[in-house]
Amino acid sequence: MGQWLRERRPPTQSLFASRERSGAVAVRMLFAGAMLGYFTFIALFFQGVQGDSPLIAGFAFLPVLW
Numbered sequence: 001m002g003q004w005l006r007e008r009r010p011p012t013q014s015l016f017a018s019r020e021r022s023g024a025v026a027v028r029m030l031f032a033g034a035m036l037g038y039f040t041f042i043a044l045f046f047q048g049v050q051g052d053s054p055l056i057a058g059f060a061f062l063p064v065l066w
Contacts, residue, residue, distance in 0.1 A: 016022045039061070046057035
C-alpha cells in the first residue's frame with residue numbers, strides 16, 4: 001500500500017497536466033467567482049435598494065437557482 005501511494009501523483013497535479021484542462025479549470029474558477037459576486041451584489045440590491053427582508057431576497061433567487 002505504501003509503495004502504491006508513493007507512486008501516485010497528487011490529484012491537483014493532474015488538473016494542470018494539459019493546456020486544455022488548465023484552461024477549463026481557469027474558466028471554471030472565473031465563472032464561479034463571477035457567480036459569487038453576482039449573488040452577493042444582487043442580494044444586497046434586493047435588501048438595500050428595494051427594501052426587502054433577507055427572507056424575501058432569498059426567495060427572489062429561487063427562479064435563478066432552478
